[in-house]
Amino acid sequence: MNEWGKVKKVIVGTATGARYLPDDIGVRQVDYAERGMNVPIPKGAYDQDIIDEANEDLDNFAKIYTDFGAEVVRPRTGFVDHYLYCPRDNILTIDDKIIASPMSMNCRKTEWQYMCEVTHDLTNSTFTEKDYNNDCIMNKRILATNNYQPMWDAANILRAGRDILYLLSNTGNQAGAEQLQRLLGPNFTVHILQDVYSFSHIDTTIALLKPGTALINPSRIKSKDQLPVAMQNWDLIECPEPIDMPFHGLEAIMSQWTGMNCVSLDEKTVIVQSTQTNLIKILEQKGFTVIPLYMKHQRSLSGGPHCCTVELARDYELEYYFDNKY
Helix, strand or coil: CECCCCEEEEEECECCCCECCCCCCCHHHHHCCCCCCCCCCCCCECCHHHHHHHHHHHHHHHHHHHHHCCEEECCCCCCCCCCECCHHHCEEEECCEEEECCECCHHHCCHHHHCCCCCEECCCCCCCHHHECHHHCCCCCCCCECCCCCCECHHHEEEEECEEEEECECCECHHHHHHHHHHHCCCCEEEEECCCCCCCCHHHCEEEEECCEEEECCCCCCCHHHCCHHHCCCEEEECCCCCCCCCCCCCCCCCHHHHHCCEEEECCEEEEECCCHHHHHHHHHCCCEEEEECCCCHHHHCCCCCCCEEEEEECCCCCECCCCCC
């Protein structure tokens, strides 16, 4: 599997039943490390207006896929502690494997059960207070999780055939990268991206658009030297400064850099938040066909086009793409 092959089958999330994260073990360290432990965090259900408007946008998103010829799966209705809005957070598809990742917080471990069947369920472990490093509070240089057991969200990962890019961050520890490498075996290489971005997932930092071409966040990737050596000859497109996106509800759950959160239908076609006209222009100049998608509550719910989907089937070749031929 990769990030750019023609999509054949995809999960598109739902905002139904969405709630802010509960104040559970690890939530403050992983998602709210920028504030003190005694500072309140948002709680409870999202306003119904936000849910309804987000679902309307997601229905439009699903139609893009069906018009493209892909089969669309939507999550089943069910109660979870957070939401079923971002299936990319939970599910990782690589070759013939559909993996439910162990996640980085207990409160998100059951979400995958409403999305699809998996071949590998890694959610059976339970995290305790010792799995989190309180020194991360108010210190972005220290990651939230310790390495006593694998802790990783599927959204910490990008796929390029047999090359797997894994972001070491609050939502993905070293033990998680090692677990994934063991699971995939010697015919795959898990490349660790570290000292780049601590707060969460990889898809507001890098997007792999086609073999040899990636979109990068220049505020985090300041030099090719930060990338795996075998990827440093790729064409790196610098994402322009995001155009401001407002939020609704109690507070913004995602930075403005969610504007670069995009997803590919195939090697030539990319879905991009419609407000990001500067990014759309650059991608079109690079030869991509861009489908604009309006997602009003992208920052409110913490999920853009890449977050809110996960491919169950794409056309792909199992090659090593992180090498010097690109």
